[in-house]
Amino acid sequence: MISIRRADERGRANFGWLHSRHSFSFGSYYDPAQMGFSRLRVINDDAVAAGAGFDTHGHRDMEIISYVLEGCIAHKDSSGNEEVLSAGEFQLMSAGSGIYHSEYNPSSSKPLKFLQIWIEPNAIGGKPGYQQQNFGRAPGLTLVVSPDGAEGSLTIKQDACLYQLWLGQGEGAELALAPGRKAWVQLVEGKLSVNGERLAPGDGAALSDEERLSFSATQPVRALVFDLP
Structure with missing residues (x-):
């Protein structure tokens, strides 16, 4: 079974410095029919103006993934991590028992675009954690996040995997x-076609009771694929 969440159906937020599209209920956007999928709770498609960002704020008991699409993120947190993420990099922050962090666009002229993803953990509390890595642009599926760090992936506190998918036109x-x-x-x-259903940029597809995912690109594709409990 496949259900498509079209890009233009997503929630919206516009704070001037931040333009965001929400695949699921988040902040002031609430839709009882869109509260997440399996353990996937948030996918925010964020565009941050030059020199702007999220002031220091707290999280706990959530696995938070950031994937930079354009520009850079300047990250600083209460565990002592102070890093810059460039386009193509993934960050996984395990909030655990509690962590405070800020995220800024350090450029004075270029916008920042990134996906912010929240996955509910299978264990609460514990020491917060931070991981960051660029997995390149190898064609096909590349494992980015897994529960056991397989294939050099980032380790998440959930029985979930995340893959990045790069395909050239006509590839599958x-x-x-x-x-x-x-x-x-x-x-x-x-x-992208997923099991016969066509997707456009910003679209999401929820799949259940499927034995296999079959991908086919009619234009060069970049996508994220979540394998969830």
Whole structure:
């Protein structure tokens, strides 16, 4: 079964310095029919103006993934991590028992665009954690996040995996799903067919009771693929 969340159906937020589209209920956007999918709770498509950003704020008991699409993020947190993430990099912050952080666009002229993703953990509390890595642009599926750090991936506190998908025009890929698993596909750019359903940039696809995901690109594709409990 496949359900498509079209890009123009997502919630909106506009604070001047921040333009955001919400795949699921977040902040002032509330839709009881869109409260997440499996353990995936947030996908925010954020555009941050030059020199602006999120002031210091707190999180706890959430696995927070940031994927930089354009520009850079300047990150600073209460665990002593102070890093800059460039386009193509993934960050996984395990909030654990509690962490404070800020995120800024350090450029004076260029915008920052990134996906902010929240996944509910399978264990609460514990020491906060920070991981960051660029996984390149290898064609096909590349494992980015997993519960055991397989294949050099970032380690998450949940029985979930995240893949990045790069395909050239006319290329395809497949991913097998174990019985009972669910999947979410978020298209960043290009035109993609997932099990026969066509996606445009910003679209998301929720899949359940599927044994396999079959991807086909009619234009060069960048996407994220979540394998969820």
